[in-house]
Each structure stands twice: as C-alpha cells, then as structure tokens.
Amino acid sequence: MKTIKINWPNKTSSNCHPGVDWLKAAYDADIDIPTGCLGGSCGACEIEVNGEVVRACIATIPDSKELTVKFFSDPYW
Numbered sequence: 001m002k003t004i005k006i007n008w009p010n011k012t013s014s015n016c017h018p019g020v021d022w023l024k025a026a027y028d029a030d031i032d033i034p035t036g037c038l039g040g041s042c043g044a045c046e047i048e049v050n051g052e053v054v055r056a057c058i059a060t061i062p063d064s065k066e067l068t069v070k071f072f073s074d075p076y077w
C-alpha cells in the first residue's frame with residue numbers, strides 16, 4: 001500500500017496510508033489537534049494541509065506524495 005510522508009508543525013514527520021483519518025494520523029504521530037464537535041461543524045480542528053484548510057475530524061489523508069501540515073489559526077477563535 002502507498003505510504004505518504006506527513007510533515008507536522010513541530011518539525012517531525014510520520015508515514016501514513018491514504019484514507020486514514022487525520023485525527024488518527026496525528027495521534028499516532030503524537031500530535032495534538034484540538035477538537036470540538038467532532039462532526040465537521042465547529043472548525044476547532046482545522047489544519048492547513050499543503051496550503052488548503054481541512055477539518056481534521058471529518059477528513060482523511062488524501063492520496064499524495066508528501067503533505068505538510070500547519071496549524072490553521074482562525075482569528076475568530
């Protein structure tokens with residue numbers, strides 16, 4: 001199965017398969033993504049993946065070669 005390299009905001013990286021939940025991938029890499037509703041509506045879990053904002057609780061790892069994650073800070077939170 002294909003492996004994707006994920007670069008986390010704390011300068012560590014981990015490998016993951018496409019289709020895995022973002023929260024699981026983060027947990028496995030010891031990264032703490034803040035969460036709220038876990039249902040895709042509050043935005044607490046938003047992260048930036050290769051420049052695109054993703055709600056981690058409802059998204060899975062896309063099929064890509066390498067992904068760089070940044071924590072997205074919403075000024076309204």
Ligand code: FES
Nearest residue numbers: 036037038043057
């Ligand atoms: S935890 Fe609320 S949108 Fe993800």
